[in-house]
Amino acid sequence: MLEPDTGETRKRIPSTHIGKLQLTDFRNYSSLSLDLRPGAVVFTGENGAGKTNLLEAISFLTPGRGLRRAPYPDVAREGSAGAFAVHAAIEGPFGDAELGTGTTPDAVGEAGRRVRINGAAAKADDMLEWLRVVWLTPSMDALFTGPAGDRRRFLDRLVLAIDPAHGQRALDYEKAMRGRNRLLSEDRRDNAWFDAIEIQMAETGAAIAAARVEMVRLLTAMIGRMPETGPFPQAELSLAGTLEQSIGDMPAVELEERFRQALAGGRERDRAAGRTLEGPHRSDLVVRHKPKSMPAELCSTGEQKALLVGIVISHARLTGEMAGAAPILLLDEIAAHLDAGRRAALFEILEELNCQAFMTGTEPSLFSSLAGRAQFLTVDHGSVGETPLPDSLDR
Numbered sequence: 001m002l003e004p005d006t007g008e009t010r011k012r013i014p015s016t017h018i019g020k021l022q023l024t025d026f027r028n029y030s031s032l033s034l035d036l037r038p039g040a041v042v043f044t045g046e047n048g049a050g051k052t053n054l055l056e057a058i059s060f061l062t063p064g065r066g067l068r069r070a071p072y073p074d075v076a077r078e079g080s081a082g083a084f085a086v087h088a089a090i091e092g093p094f095g096d097a098e099l100g101t102g103t104t105p106d107a108v109g110e111a112g113r114r115v116r117i118n119g120a121a122a123k124a125d126d127m128l129e130w131l132r133v134v135w136l137t138p139s140m141d142a143l144f145t146g147p148a149g150d151r152r153r154f155l156d157r158l159v160l161a162i163d164p165a166h167g168q169r170a171l172d173y174e175k176a177m178r179g180r181n182r183l184l185s186e187d188r189r190d191n192a193w194f195d196a197i198e199i200q201m202a203e204t205g206a207a208i209a210a211a212r213v214e215m216v217r218l219l220t221a222m223i224g225r226m227p228e229t230g231p232f233p234q235a236e237l238s239l240a241g242t243l244e245q246s247i248g249d250m251p252a253v254e255l256e257e258r259f260r261q262a263l264a265g266g267r268e269r270d271r272a273a274g275r276t277l278e279g280p281h282r283s284d285l286v287v288r289h290k291p292k293s294m295p296a297e298l299c300s301t302g303e304q305k306a307l308l309v310g311i312v313i314s315h316a317r318l319t320g321e322m323a324g325a326a327p328i329l330l331l332d333e334i335a336a337h338l339d340a341g342r343r344a345a346l347f348e349i350l351e352e353l354n355c356q357a358f359m360t361g362t363e364p365s366l367f368s369s370l371a372g373r374a375q376f377l378t379v380d381h382g383s384v385g386e387t388p389l390p391d392s393l394d395r
């Protein structure tokens, strides 16, 4: 894996931006065509107008199930034939590209979403060659207090943005584990079958753990570049998980072999539980508020939000340096828990990162410090137009 640029002469990372976004039968949009500019893009409108839907559409320009993780039939506009399409014209340092994605009425699961790049059928992972998309949504406000699975998913998305092979690794591991869990729950005792599955789990599981450890190492270095206190305090990151904690203590092949042995030795225990109890699917990302030396889950709501924003910003910087192009950021209701000082600080950092950053809020006044430096768009139940300026910001 490449190292981020830590030199004295830090260059400005080139920006990738969506110049045009077109939606068909996507949530409350029957047909929409939007011209977008680089830098900050602010969507404002009343509750239920369709602001988050726009961010969700952009989140489909990266592998996975989008920022709501919704079943595809829910995403297609009610009253439509049951299929949706998102199309984006991308401009960036690697050239221009046309990215298209969508479903058919019977699409289910991740594989049910089709992708086209420059008119040709492509895999979802191929979109990562053109742009990286990272998001922060209000549902992530409970990231530090909620279940470990949410933090794992968050971490794996961070890894995916800098290491495109991570998605396939995770899919392969899950597929093998589902096979093993089926054998366990059906009380099958076919040792050869178990052996074959466990070899696959050991290989992919050790690779997943190694990629996560690497991510935490790189992100920790990047977080260290921020002021320790300041508007977005430094987070201290570590991983809880048998595999992750053993990395560095032994060569990768030995780690893989140990995990394989642990799986084989744990069959009876797992049979009693009806599922696999050990592996990277049980790991957790542990976050502490460094200046306060306190677990993140014990911090105030605002402090947790500031920590999370700090992590996402550092990750965006890391992604930019490693991928050679700044990622696209989706910041849903970002202003909600941030005071005016932190909002202004965030906008400054986004400009420095050179990201196209999509932000939503009910009131344009929340973004007043961006007046003249951002594209302001008003969302109104299925249509989007330029926000009249400057009056709306002078309030």
Ligand SMILES: Nc1ncnc2c1ncn2[C@@H]1O[C@H](COP(=O)(O)OP(=O)(O)OP(=O)(O)O)[C@@H](O)[C@H]1O
Pocket: 026, 027, 028, 029, 045, 046, 047, 048, 049, 050, 051, 052, 053, 054, 073, 074, 075, 076, 077, 078, 360, 362, 379
């Ligand atoms: N499949 C669908 N077809 C049509 N409309 C839908 C579909 N799914 C959701 N909606 C509508 O989209 C709207 C919600 O949009 P969205 O979540 O983007 O709102 P928002 O502007 O972000 O609101 P808030 O400020 O409350 O977060 C709701 O009115 C909802 O009924």
